[in-house]
Amino acid sequence: MNERKIKVLQAIIQDYIETAEPVGSRTLSKKHNLGVSPATIRNEMSDLEELGYLVQPYTSAGRIPSDKGYRIYVDNFMEIKMIAYLQRKNIKKKLLEQFGEVEQLLQHSAKIISQLTNYTSAVLTPQIKNDKIKRIQLVPIDKYNLIAVMITDTGNIKSPLVNVPDGVEYDEAEKLSNLLNDKLQDKSIKDVEINILDNLELELYELNNIIETVVPKIFNFLEGLDDVELFLSGTTNIFNFPEYNDIIKAKTFLTMLEEKEIMTDLISSTKNDGISISIGSENLHQEAKDCSLVTATYKIDDNIIGKLSVIGPTRMDYSNVVSVVKQVSQYINELLRTRYK
């Protein structure tokens, strides 16, 4: 790989990202003045193909980058521009405007990212099951209903309604509330187990029948908590790209987006620090073999708790996407840090 090969490869990739057309030697020598004739470029291209960085859609067509080509580009040649000051300010403003609950913030981040990149963005919420319960309190509504309010160390609030057919008095609820708080505080949700029930019954035997109805319901609720949520935004953006002019391709892509499990897998299997890029066949699922993902993490308390991702064709403007994703994730981190410390 001499200097010139690198230049040629880089030029081809940039051109292809821009035009979506296979790049030929003549076009290349015209646009990017490499100082050599098309014939020379042809030879280099032939070499690059042999090395696996380029492919030819058919004989006597121009070349397009292979997954391996994108990979070497992304790892070695790509320049990441800093996002413009005004745009940065704008992102921050928009994020602050919408910062009610954490989920709102994330949903809105997805929207901002898809608008700025023109691709589809996907955000994974924190894995709430790893959260520790910070406080739990039973709030009576009437004789037969109460709300079990819980807040976790990462600021997640859950408040399921619990029905008590036999009725419950105010002071009973309070007693049970205190007891639950003692037992569950600082436990992570997935560690809460049903056998805690037995301990409770021993300690507070006069409330046995209430405990027996309320506690299992809370456990069931915690059990049933969706592990992560997935927010999508800009799903129709793919219609901007010629690779999805084929109705079957478009359908396949959109169907994949609808499958929460696949998306969750794709996103959460990326590496856990900084920006991670996974290209075409590198992806965990066959369904995403024509797509690339650019993923960032966001944290609270120095624990990784979620990821945000851009998904689009492998012919993606990686440089721009990386800078947007990086910036937004950085702001989310800032906002979450100031909020929950």
Next chain:
Amino acid sequence: MNERKIKVLQAIIQDYIETAEPVGSRTLSKKHNLGVSPATIRNEMSDLEELGYLVQPYTSAGRIPSDKGYRIYVDNFMEIKMIAYLQRKNIKKKLLEQFGEVEQLLQHSAKIISQLTNYTSAVLTPQIKNDKIKRIQLVPIDKYNLIAVMITDTGNIKSPLVNVPDGVEYDEAEKLSNLLNDKLQDKSIKDVEINILDNLELELYELNNIIETVVPKIFNFLEGLDDVELFLSGTTNIFNFPEYNDIIKAKTFLTMLEEKEIMTDLISSTKNDGISISIGSENLHQEAKDCSLVTATYKIDDNIIGKLSVIGPTRMDYSNVVSVVKQVSQYINELLRTRYK
């Protein structure tokens, strides 16, 4: 409109719904044995076109139903089959399985409807701003944070986190809690106004600075509550239909689905009892001029609180869709009634 015209129209509509191909006189006389020759059918078709029930995509093609044609079919000729017993049981089972919070139930209903109909389904959640506050309670988390738990008469639970920079004591929170409860109970959310603040300050002057931080935050939260939420399911189902083989049509449709305002308008502008069908150009928005909506309402407390809808091409299997939507909405009503009474 003699008897025979009706039969011909009906046959054309059913055939077109099934095949998506313009229906010609010969095909028609073969499939549905109407007892007359193609030539006679041709004459009837010509009449029906003049009456506005049919249109011809181009000279010398078969006929397809116009919006007006579908309308008369839906209003007068359509038979609605009762959905099969086993299927009914299955719907109920699935709904019960997933009945945690109301929102979950609705989200799941959307999924069931889209699966059973093969179209896209959209569900509008209750207009929470019309709900009355049943109970409000402040739950302290630590010195600087508390959760304002609210439950409404329709069973909606909201629990925003409220930050109190100056700190708040346990008993202060309780006092304020009781006061808020007194003042806000049975008020509808949209009637809660900021000037209530002033009254509170007069009554509980020793808590002035806490009231000043906490109460406005709760008001802001209530103000900012999204009026309705929209759940979609089966958005990629449209790719099953030849009318969306055209990439532009597909894009237009999916883009419309992404626009919450349009969808909310379309659905909520339908009539408020029983099943409502709106066909093509009858729809409120230009964007939906090739679509039909079949919409049902669901209620709690005899107040209409939400709608569920199927959206698809005007060439929709109205009969089947109506029966599914009717059945699901009925079950939702049942479940909500037993739950919140």
Next chain:
DNA sequence: AATTAGCACTCAACATGATAGAGTGCTAAT
């Protein structure tokens, strides 16, 4: 030894033209 001009060859994309087939509307016969 590296570069490049020249040239024959390849292949998708597009335009053209011919044909088949489903359908219509009209007229005259039943």
Next chain:
DNA sequence: ATTAGCACTCTATCATGTTGAGTGCTAATT
């Protein structure tokens, strides 16, 4: 009032030819 017969219309499809961007190889040039 109904229908058979017929000329006509229009789309869809297929084969054919042309264009143009691109390649790879060879021989000439630097």
